[in-house]
Amino acid sequence: MQAIILAAGMGRRLGELTKGNTKCMLEVNGEKLIDRVIRRLFALDLKRIVIVVGYERANLMAYLRTAYPALDIEFVENPIYDKTNNIYSLWLAKDYLMEDDTLLLESDLIFEDSVIDCAVHSPYQNIALVAKYQPWMDGTMICKDSNDNIVTFIPKSAFEYDDTDSYYKTVNIYKFSREFSTKRYLPFLEAYIKAMGNNEYYEQVLRVMTLIDNCDIKAVDIADRKWYEIDDVQDLRIAETIFADASLRLQKMQHSFGGYWRYSGMLDFCYLVNPYFPTQKMVYEMKANFETLLRQYPSGMGVNSMLAGKYFGVRQEYICVGNGAAELIKSLMENLEGNLGVTYPTFEEYPNRIGESERVVYYPGNDDFSYSADNLMVYFSDKDISALLVVNPDNPSGNFIGKPELVRLAEWCGNRNIRLIVDESFVDFSDEGFANTLLDNEILGRYPHLCVMKSISKSYGVPGLRLGVLASSDESL
Template sequence: MPTTGTHRALILAAGLGTRLRPLTADVPKTLIKVHGVAILENALRQLASCGVRETAIVVGYRSDAVEGVYGDHFRGMRLSYVRSDVFERTGSAYSMWLARDFLAAGSCLLLEGDVFFERAVLTRLLRSEHPDAGAVAPMSPLLTGSAATLDERGRARELRLNQKMSDALVEPLYKTINIYRFTAETLQSQLLPELDRTIVGGAHGAYVEQILSALIRPQGLQLGAVDCGDLNWFEIDSVEDLRIAERIFAPEQPAPEGQLAERFA
């Protein structure tokens, strides 16, 4: 069970998934399967198993497919949907902003809808001593995308987009797994106002990481970094990413924990 009263989750799953075509020609990325389990279904299973009681899903591309598969309940967890009609030209921050009423109702987990992960990632995040926290893993040759630098207390000092292993040779970087936990106070006093400023200001293509980075630096958001580098997870953006995830989660030969670079480099 969550140790901080976090019984609600928001999943951002509106994107087109263009890098996964032709697999996403008829289905949204979040319904792509890893060994028979859709990326979204895996997330819902893990959330339900950790005591989450209510999950909202921001949908866009082929939203009818997602709603048709999962309906309004999953393993005792209530599901609701927030539709984006402009998913083709907006970023993840816009999707989060669309769900602002849900976020305003209390503490919440935030997940990107393209991460396939084992339950231990979620349980470790929920047990973290940091009230607001995100799951991370040390950068490796297989990982690209948003990453964080950390301070001496294990908190994010800065979030950066479009990072790769060569960037980590300059200073240590931790890949964001894009699973976060936020308290009601942080959502109401910091995240939601910054989302409003960004989206109402016209930056519809902004990413969640940019919102968080803007809050960390001048406004003092204390975002703890929960190291999950020894656990199994992968962000699936491309066909190659899908193949890596299939190897990590292969049922016949379970991958040893951690060391992604050594497993598949």
């Protein structure tokens, strides 16, 4: 058996990362993609390794000859790599395909070693490695029957989201027998190139074969084995996370907060949303109006503040709508002068927006981190602060101060010219729910130094919509 690696492409979507080298020279956590593949193939005791090169081929060839002088690596050059696609690169290697059974791989893949074993040790002579469809996957899909026969290849143009439960993504690793390559695949490949040209993909040939006859290729599911295809900088970062050492994986993954859906099987236990809202009817309505929502400009701030005011029963001039509470927190912190009083532990978004020297911190000093309005008034009575933050209920401690006590705290702050910031993003989950809110015209009007922040994500289960409100009768703020 031999291996053929297609490595002629330019990797345009990787921008500066492939400016002087082809994609397989990219490093993932300090190791080049090509080194990972060669290391694994070397352990298989193959007859030879053939690499089809094109873009920046001199660099790749020189590197491999220096790094692996004892290996039998042969090169096939694609001189028109910038005008063709991988169908032509594979056609240039046709003589090798006719000489031996072949493992066919693309060079922009990263995978754990056992993935190759799925191909090598499969009893089937001709196979395509596949993985169950996940939302991050792009490219050619297949459907297979219960006997692992590939029923059809599904190109991007025929992709249907309603059918994804039956889809498998090709991993771009194949095993072809010499007989299959010679008698079946290459005749179709030649005819396809003559009819459609060189700027196509070799998997299209397999699709045609399934349409007119059984193409004799089985689909072998790699199950939960790790792999990733690297086409752009986001793919590279995700691959670095998936294949990082266990001690670094969490740190790398946390840089992708909000994009965890790209990590198959990951459960986020810090996902603080209401699982009972939005209602199914609301979801249906949004789906029905999706094209309008996508193609039309949204309402301006005047309409947004009117709607938020109507919904929360607050005067329009008292309320500001933000791109999530995060945008409002950033803007509010930038407009504060002086020091901020804050209780730890708390939601870090606020204190992280100012310097450490501008934080005056109160530590409750008890096992459950509980505190009352009186505790805050006693502690901060002699402190130099211009604003006091109360997250209520607090995150992560869950500490809660009742509405009458908060109003008393607002009175105390007003007498000392201290701006009171109350974040009540979780107030709907308190015992009396929305009855505890400070989003009230009478309260806001009486205490112009009071700011009430509320994230819509938490109570209403719509973090992807990025909505938050800030209410205050301080209209100049």
